[in-house]
Amino acid sequence: MTLLPVPEALARLLALAPALETEQAPLLAALDRTLAAPIHATRTQPAADLSAMDGYALRFAELRQPLTVTGEAAAGVAPFAIAPGHAARIFTGGAVPDGADVVLIQEEAIRDGDRLTLGGEGPPAPGAHIRRKGSDFTTGDLLLPAGTVVTPAVVALAAAAGHALLPVLRRPRIVILSTGDELVPPGTPATGIQLPSSNAPMLAALLARLPVEVQDRGIVRDDLPTLTAAFRDAAAWADIIVTTGGASVGDHDLVRPALVAAGAEIDFWRLALKPGKPLMAGHIGATVALGLPGNPISAYVTALLFLLPLAARLAGADHLLPPPETMPLATPLPATGPRREYVRAADREGAACPLTGQDSAALRRLPEAAVLVLRDAHSPPAVAGAMVTVVRIA
Structure with missing residues (x-):
């Protein structure tokens, strides 16, 4: 034969x-599995202009004049408006009030009661320290193509995009x-x-x-x-x-x-x-x-x-085997016969060191095997130092 x-x-x-078949799996149950369909954003992130720092929201044109602090914008609080000559206390993740176009970080602010003055160089331009609406993604954006393996990072993105379930292969x-x-x-x-x-x-x-x-x-x-x-x-x-x-x-x-x-x-x-x-x-x-x-x-x-x-x-993976590598041989190998051989070898400081006892029933040294040295049928002897193809297994 x-x-x-x-x-x-x-x-x-x-x-x-x-x-x-495809099934809808909760985020954690989808981990390490393959997306069977693309994932689009069901919401906009951020959904509004948000502060990237703790500080004060104000008009950049009014940065160098005393301002009156009115209102407080914490994360999750509905946005409001500030009048000219006013600033709002704002916290990281808070919605930037209507009328404000910059955030003065608290380390550069001097506040005395409701009076606010500049205590440093201040933000360099309008928009500083503000995460603009939709700067990450907007509703309908393609975020993840089909075939993507679900990693913890993918779980985070999918959750932020409004998904509690993901279409994955069974x-x-x-x-x-x-x-x-x-x-x-x-x-x-x-x-x-x-x-x-x-x-x-x-x-x-x-x-x-x-x-x-x-x-x-x-x-x-x-x-x-x-x-x-x-x-x-x-x-x-x-x-x-x-x-x-x-x-x-x-x-x-x-x-x-x-x-x-x-x-x-x-x-x-x-x-x-x-x-x-x-x-x-x-x-x-x-x-x-x-x-x-x-x-x-x-x-x-x-x-x-x-x-x-x-x-x-x-399971839907594209990469089925570790990519082949080349390594120098630490010790010589004899010629091969009519079959392709996979020789178990340790990785000794970047060199493939074939293990003694290559018998197919001998397990004792298997835990030492880091690579399989691939030797085609009818290969000539390989000398120490020769470059060989290996498949990494550990």
Whole structure:
């Protein structure tokens, strides 16, 4: 069987992603999600000329003559008018009275009872220390285009523009299924050849960075009817079903036949990738099924390269993978074989230092990995100091 190149596999996987519906979400619930429609201002900001400082509102032409203080303009107080020869006490955010065209800051004002005189250089020109009506935005202005990711700054702008709800894409729903009779839940004593299930919590932790809903439905035994039923149940809710293990060619690798029995169409299986060759993808109706390898490093790398971009695409993101960087190698690397390799490496003072123990089941040094060194198939040996392409993962 011809192994599928990684870029083609990713493109085909992303093409399977279904379009999600739009919903109106409260501001906080919309955080980190993608706007499904543009946001326009429903009000003008500021809605009136407002003072930017504490001080006195007056006519600039009368700045250098004694004035009589009448009235007080605090934030939220309806605007009023001042007559010639008068000034109004004003506070930050207060509406500038009709007739006033400048604010004298209080540090430059001398007040004796109701008498006000200039105590400094004063404002340089009319309009000083005034936030003009509509200087931020006006009703109907386009503030945020569709596709914008909702950040705390976006929340602030939307709230100021009069929005309590935002049109965002529904959160993608993802089911995690772990397969393997050898697996036991984390924290359960593992006897003999049993293994704690580390892939599911790892996947859930990776996905926790994205605006998605995740259900870990636990360990599914290596039994065709059980697996088939689990896939059918998951497809009734999920946009993505992700499995770990059982995607290879052994007698107990039942993910592929179970998917087919559940009504799936397999799009591709087995990649020119190391680690992660037995990755599989297909769909059950509109639900994408992604079968990751069972070895924990293979599951980790393929989750970074395929699951996270797929989930991000469903969530509406444009940037699916960190942009590639170049770094010098700290130590040499041997020539590669017929598959593209992603070598786990630490970042040592700006150089990629490949970790020892690149076995796909060896987890001990994984927390040290800051980058994956990308090495194309049939690459020659790389010497220390050579510039290499990396994908940052931490």
